[in-house]
Amino acid sequence: MAFEQVRYRPLASRVLAALTVVVCTIGVIALVVIDVGEALRYGWPLLLIAVLVWAMFWRPELIVAEHGITVVNVFRTEFVPWPSIIMVDTKWSLTVRTPSRVIRVWATPAPGRHRLLGLSRSDFTGLGETARGAHGSLRPSDALSVPSGNLAQLIRFRWERLAETGALDAGADPTAEKTTWHAATIAATAALAAATVIGIVA
Template sequence: MSFQEVHYRPVFGRVLAVVTDVVCGLGVVAMIVTDPASALRYVWPVLLVAVLAWALFWRPSLLVQEYGITVENVLRTHFVPWPSISAIDTRYSLTLHTATGRVPVWAAPAPGRHRTMGLAPKDFEGVGETARGAVGELRPADALSTPSGNLAQLIRGHWERLRDAGAFASGVDPEASTQRWHWATITVVAALAAATVIGALV
């Protein structure tokens, strides 16, 4: 049976990014039309908000693949092969504990208090044993009805099957895990922040 890849992007985050960027775009157009001279000073913070909205709410994603997991966060993209994973946690967000450190998944934060108040025992049916704490407890974010819990169980299930099949017997290759910084995003944000400060001081 072939492995089914899963690519997750939070819908609410993408909607928020689009709405924010549309509002910022309209604001930029309005400033240029009404007062082009002032726009040169005050357009930069609006553009900064637009870029941050894209980076924070549109970019984050999780790709679960046959040979590993790709986590795209705001400033870095991580690739984590299955053998490198030692635990899957959902305390603050879906987080992969690996041989080289923790990899939080920005696309799958833990649900808020209001979302977890209505949880029932059935929401935790089928959660893997590796999700349980020292005394068998589960976190609200482990509930399968939440994005963090659903994705965590998807990853746990495949990880546990590979482990039980002896796929990790050869050990962990420290060079198999990779991370890539989003230098273009960092540069643009830094430039817009500097332009914002200069525009405010001039």
């Protein structure tokens, strides 16, 4: 039976990104209407903010699929096959460790302390042994009722089942891991940052 793919993109972050881009767009249009010269000077910071917010809050996602996980972060996308995973952590954000890399999932930061108030034992029911730290301890961010813990459990469950069936016995193949840099986003950010500085100091 094929594994059902799960795709996670935080809705609140995407709403924030969409609203910010709309506000920046309106700002640029207003500058153009009022004074084209001023728009050419001060419109760049608004465009830079729009691109950065889109990259930081709209783009990030996590895809858990049959052959591995794909982590889409701000400036790069990383594919990690199941045999390459050696640890899944939630200390600061959902983090996947391989023999050579530490990959933090931008889409799933650890929840704030207010979100963690009111957690009970039932929020940790069903967590596997790989979720436990020293002396069997669990982090609040591992709770199944918060995104970081829920997605960590999803990854751990698939990873543990594959290990039990011997599917990971061949070990990690470093060449199977893949990193793709978001060249267009990096170039646009650099260009807009330069234009912003030039516009301000000119």
